[in-house]
Amino acid sequence: xxxxxxxxxxxxxxxxxxxxxxxxxxxxxxxxxxxxxxxxxxxxxxxxxxxxxxxxxxxxxxxxxxxxxxxxxxxxxxxxxxxxxxxxxxxxxxxxxxxxxxxxxxxxxxxxxxxxxxxxxxxxxxxxxxxxxxxxxxxxxxxxxxxxxxxxxxxxxxxxxxxxxxxxxxxxxxxxxxxxxxxxxxxxxxxxxxxxxxxxxxxxxxxxxxxxxxxxxxxxxxxxxxxxxxxxxxxxxxxxxxxxxxxxxxxxxxxxxxxxxxxxxxxxxxxxxxxxxxxxxxxxxxxxxxxxxxxxxxxxxxxxxxxxxxxxxxxxxxxxxxxxxxxxxxxxxxxxxxxxxxxxxxxxxxxxxxxxxxxxx
Ligand code: ADP
Ligand code: MG
Numbered sequence: 044x045x046x047x048x049x050x051x052x053x054x055x056x057x058x059x060x061x062x063x064x065x066x067x068x069x070x071x072x073x074x075x076x077x078x079x080x081x082x083x084x085x086x087x088x089x090x091x092x093x094x095x096x097x098x099x100x101x102x103x104x105x106x107x108x109x110x111x112x113x114x115x116x117x118x119x120x121x122x123x124x125x126x127x128x129x130x131x132x133x134x135x136x137x138x139x140x141x142x143x144x145x146x147x148x149x150x151x152x153x154x155x156x157x158x159x160x161x162x163x164x165x166x167x168x169x170x171x172x173x174x175x176x177x178x179x180x181x182x183x184x185x186x187x188x189x190x191x192x193x194x195x196x197x198x199x200x201x202x203x204x205x206x207x208x209x210x211x212x213x214x215x216x217x218x219x220x221x222x223x224x225x226x227x228x229x230x231x232x233x234x235x236x237x238x239x240x241x242x243x244x245x246x247x248x249x250x251x252x253x254x255x256x257x258x259x260x261x262x263x264x265x266x267x268x269x270x271x272x273x274x275x276x277x278x279x280x281x282x283x284x285x286x287x288x289x290x291x292x293x294x295x296x297x298x299x300x301x302x303x304x305x306x307x308x309x310x311x312x313x314x315x316x317x318x319x320x321x322x323x324x325x326x327x328x329x330x331x332x333x334x335x336x337x338x339x340x341x342x343x344x345x346x347x348x349x350x351x352x353x354x355x356x357x358x359x360x361x362x363x364x365x366x367x368x369x370x371x372x373x374x375x376x377x378x379x380x381x382x383x384x385x386x387x388x389x390x391x392x393x394x395x396x397x398x399x400x401x402x403x404x
Pocket of ligand 1: 056061079080081082083084085086087088
């Protein structure tokens with residue numbers, strides 16, 4: 044069942060349109076992540092859903108009811124911010140109960156809710172402290188707890204983990220995913236970090252310049268990106284791209300010719316192609332191997348990183364940066380010229396001008 048539906052939602056500040064007609068359908072209980080580069084409109088879109096920001100056009104519905112004119116406090120949502128936004132002069136307990144007193148909950152109800160939520164988030168030992176006496180991770184737990192006690196129909200998170208150090212971020216990622224499993228609520232989570240998006244989401248909306256470039260399950264987006272932007276944004280290290288032309292098309296085989304004239308035979312059955320078209324070949328770093336025999340590409344190595352169990356090789360082919368992600372260890376190092384083979388099963392082809400995928404629907 045749809046819980047949150049956006050129809051052609053728009054936002055302008057003066058003459059500048061920052062949200063350019065967003066359509067989304069988020070189902071009851073889904074964990075949906077809005078991901079995209081800084082400034083693409085993630086926070087604006089989230090604030091429009093919350094009611095903290097007015098909308099310039101379109102329609103927002105929650106549980107089948109249009110909420111365009113419903114005040115933020117009456118939308119049944121709770122928001123968690125990057126900055127925590129705790130009241131510094133209040134104890135943890137007071138921070139948790141504050142929202143509830145505002146909506147006339149009885150004292151015993153408040154006590155029991157705070158008891159169970161603080162246990163669930165492991166902040167029950169901290170109830171009498173003030174925010175300044177908490178670590179970053181503890182503060183973020185209190186901020187999440189404050190949202191949980193309000194029992195919202197939808198949780199909205201705006202980069203809640205950005206202020207935490209890397210290790211704590213990974214822990215909290217797991218805790219929020221766990222919270223979602225326990226509560227089963229619809230959650231919308233904004234981040235610029237594609238790893239957070241991939242690991243936490245049921246559905247990802249990839250945003251760019253105020254538009255949704257692709258909406259789907261994480262692996263669907265990873266395996267079948269709609270365009271070069273999505274292909275390059277989702278996945279780490281990012282996908283490699285080499286520009287060229289379709290030199291020959293022969294049934295289900297194509298000859299791809301790079302700018303410097305290297306020819307690569309590729310399977311063409313999955314793609315809509317025409318001879319002479321300018322296309323960009325995409326392949327992920329983990330879909331490359333160092334060629335034993337004939338190579339697809341010649342790569343000049345700039346640097347190699349040895350992590351023991353895996354290695355990364357960074358180099359250049361013509362003017363395109365090429366990254367290899369290899370299992371195990373490698374003896375390749377700076378200055379080497381290597382031949383590289385591309386796994387034919389995992390290639391992507393894009394129209395170079397529009398950036399759109401050429402994969403058949
Ligand atoms: P994100 O959260 O993805 O980093 P934002 O939603 O904060 O992006 O911002 C999207 C765009 O809208 C940016 O270009 C930003 O400068 C602009 N913007 C945000 N708030 C305002 C405002 N109050 N007035 C004018 N422009 C704004
Ligand atoms: Mg933001």
